[in-house]
Amino acid sequence: MAAAKFDTPELKDIPVIPAIQEGVMAHSSPFIAKPEHQEPLGFPGELVDNWQQVALDKMEDLTHKYRSFKVYLDSCVKCGACTDKCHYFLGTADPKNMPVARQDLLRKVYRRYFTLAGKFFPKLVGAVDLTKEVLDDWYSYFHQCSQCRRCSVFCPYGIDTAEISMAAREILDTVGVGQKYCNEIIAKLYKIGNNLGLPEPALVDTLEGLEEDVEEETGVAVKYPVDIEGADVLVVTPSADFFAEPHIDGLIGYGKVFHQAGINWTLSSYASEAANFGMFIGSYDNMKQVALRIRKAALDLGVKRIVVGECGHAWRVAYSFWNTLAGPFDFLDPNYPVPQHIIEVTHDLIKRGALNLDPSANDEHRVTFHDSCNVARATRMGNMPGGQFILPREVIKASVNHFYDMAPETIHENTFCCGGGGGLLTDDLMELRVKGAMPRMQALDELVREHDVNYLAAICAICKSQFTKTLPYYNFPMDMIGSVHGLVSNAIQLGTKE
Amino acid sequence: MSVTLAYSILFYVATVTLVAGLAYRIYTYAKTPAPLKIATTPAPTTRAGVAYRLAREVVLFESLFKATKWTWLFGWAFHFGMLLVLLRHLRYFTDTPWFWVNLIQPFGIYAGFVMLLGLFGLWARRFLVDRVRYISSPSDHLMLLLLIGIAASGLLMKFVSHTDIVGVKNFAIGLMEFNFQPMPESPILMVHLGLVAVLMIIFPFSKLLHAAGVFFSPTRNQVDNPREVRHVADWAKDAE
Numbered sequence: 001m002a003a004a005k006f007d008t009p010e011l012k013d014i015p016v017i018p019a020i021q022e023g024v025m026a027h028s029s030p031f032i033a034k035p036e037h038q039e040p041l042g043f044p045g046e047l048v049d050n051w052q053q054v055a056l057d058k059m060e061d062l063t064h065k066y067r068s069f070k071v072y073l074d075s076c077v078k079c080g081a082c083t084d085k086c087h088y089f090l091g092t093a094d095p096k097n098m099p100v101a102r103q104d105l106l107r108k109v110y111r112r113y114f115t116l117a118g119k120f121f122p123k124l125v126g127a128v129d130l131t132k133e134v135l136d137d138w139y140s141y142f143h144q145c146s147q148c149r150r151c152s153v154f155c156p157y158g159i160d161t162a163e164i165s166m167a168a169r170e171i172l173d174t175v176g177v178g179q180k181y182c183n184e185i186i187a188k189l190y191k192i193g194n195n196l197g198l199p200e201p202a203l204v205d206t207l208e209g210l211e212e213d214v215e216e217e218t219g220v221a222v223k224y225p226v227d228i229e230g231a232d233v234l235v236v237t238p239s240a241d242f243f244a245e246p247h248i249d250g251l252i253g254y255g256k257v258f259h260q261a262g263i264n265w266t267l268s269s270y271a272s273e274a275a276n277f278g279m280f281i282g283s284y285d286n287m288k289q290v291a292l293r294i295r296k297a298a299l300d301l302g303v304k305r306i307v308v309g310e311c312g313h314a315w316r317v318a319y320s321f322w323n324t325l326a327g328p329f330d331f332l333d334p335n336y337p338v339p340q341h342i343i344e345v346t347h348d349l350i351k352r353g354a355l356n357l358d359p360s361a362n363d364e365h366r367v368t369f370h371d372s373c374n375v376a377r378a379t380r381m382g383n384m385p386g387g388q389f390i391l392p393r394e395v396i397k398a399s400v401n402h403f404y405d406m407a408p409e410t411i412h413e414n415t416f417c418c419g420g421g422g423g424l425l426t427d428d429l430m431e432l433r434v435k436g437a438m439p440r441m442q443a444l445d446e447l448v449r450e451h452d453v454n455y456l457a458a459i460c461a462i463c464k465s466q467f468t469k470t471l472p473y474y475n476f477p478m479d480m481i482g483s484v485h486g487l488v489s490n491a492i493q494l495g496t497k498e
Numbered sequence: 499m500s501v502t503l504a505y506s507i508l509f510y511v512a513t514v515t516l517v518a519g520l521a522y523r524i525y526t527y528a529k530t531p532a533p534l535k536i537a538t539t540p541a542p543t544t545r546a547g548v549a550y551r552l553a554r555e556v557v558l559f560e561s562l563f564k565a566t567k568w569t570w571l572f573g574w575a576f577h578f579g580m581l582l583v584l585l586r587h588l589r590y591f592t593d594t595p596w597f598w599v600n601l602i603q604p605f606g607i608y609a610g611f612v613m614l615l616g617l618f619g620l621w622a623r624r625f626l627v628d629r630v631r632y633i634s635s636p637s638d639h640l641m642l643l644l645l646i647g648i649a650a651s652g653l654l655m656k657f658v659s660h661t662d663i664v665g666v667k668n669f670a671i672g673l674m675e676f677n678f679q680p681m682p683e684s685p686i687l688m689v690h691l692g693l694v695a696v697l698m699i700i701f702p703f704s705k706l707l708h709a710a711g712v713f714f715s716p717t718r719n720q721v722d723n724p725r726e727v728r729h730v731a732d733w734a735k736d737a738e
Binding site: 101284339 | 531532637716734
């Protein structure tokens, strides 16, 4: 497919809120899922005949099942607080990428069919009939939302566009209009066990190769074990960690940390994937089915702890939803949180002096940290609110000598999405991804100019893949993006703690 | 039909609509499950922390302050002004006003201007900011007009054309005690009370529901403890 032509947004010296340009992103929509991507997930293969009724029934069903959906459809006062908060709006200027306007695409239909005001005075309250044009708008613009929840931080009622966008995608799936990227991946996961369709022998092979590489480089036999029954720790990580750059440096780092701390760990070939794309499509059933694989793997291998690797939405699902979807995890060691993030593990080991880190090993790197949205706004690390901001920074600072934070309005819970989250990390959405990355690139650019920063550390597989692709559009080198545990991996002094 | 009878009926209808409508909304919000923990973090890890977070949200409009200072200023001025005005109005519904109603009385009188200023500020941005103009529907404008009408007519009665306050008070208390007293026949009062009744009636059917919604927003009212406490909705239990 020839890529559509588009202009990369210019990075200004100070962030500017664009004037709205109606319809400039109307053309952007992802490939539609084929029947073989839809049916394994329990959705019709193509648009059903009575789709209007099916969509409205589903919408009503969701208002009874999700308080968030119901309350958020009713409560918006159109104050405009969110209008300049979405990275996709800032990058594209399309007003339908303003969180409130995105929600309104669905809210207008909800009003028309489910509220008195919309039934009797549709024009007055901006209610519209559910037509094919509206459905197409849903498909376009609810796939221009990375469900990063930045808007929910600023909304006076905590209205979370991610919840609306997930509901919209579930409605779309229910009428047979699914998104290829997400649904193909979930179907592949059910069939083979991970998002990449990497079968067990290939995984074992990859990890053996990794062991050889690490031993060659360090002289130490660090293990990357698979399917070890009776291991203490099951590590579940995004499958990109097994081969993609820079993800794999993170995996190498996890292995070195476990090695030096003397922790007996394993991966599972059955649950060789932490990602749960069920969340992106808002499907409770699919999310549950995907999550249950982890429980089964932990039981089959008889592990005492589960540790999640560097992945943003996987950590959200693990931290916030696993207990609900696949719990209780009462068969695990209660002395550790269930699940635990790899950053929590490494942080704890650093605090206890169990790791020898030499930050000067990273002296070529001048580092900043990208708070991944799902980690920042939907999870926690450690036992205090905000630990998800503190722990990764402490791990980085223990591993490097030069660390700089980006502007305060762009980090922590205010962080900007990489532009590729929420199931949008697909080549058919490249224009959106590049434009959506603009606010993050802007904040990065400031640090590059002021502090010669040359390393953007992240703890999310999607961020890493997205930045690898988008950094060059903004004239940054693609290898500027790296794993946090890649830094740990460089700094750790193997052979000094045996 | 006398003005008194018409307004009496109007106020009973408005009160029943407001109370029953709000109660029904709150009931549906309360009984709709929140199947997943979706607190927007960093979030409190205790119930007390959540209460404090919600209190900051309701009293100070904390998130709005983070989002946009102008909207916060006008929005907060309007709401806080309205609160003082409403509390001041308690003197029309009690034989002997409580001491604290007397205490805020002087502030309550001028709070009407603050309220009006806030409303004009909020309205102005619906015209001046292209993003807010884009998301505004006719009802958003009408709602502001309605509130401006209420505030302006109230101020007119206080500062321009005085109304028979004793008569108003007798009418109001009479309504509450089903001991009907004549309503003073002042055109401004009729406008004022008429608009208030309209506001009460549309409240449960409009975006004014945000007043109830904020307390039921899962991103704000949930405790951040999903690892410690298992959280399963009833409808999800069937699938266990």
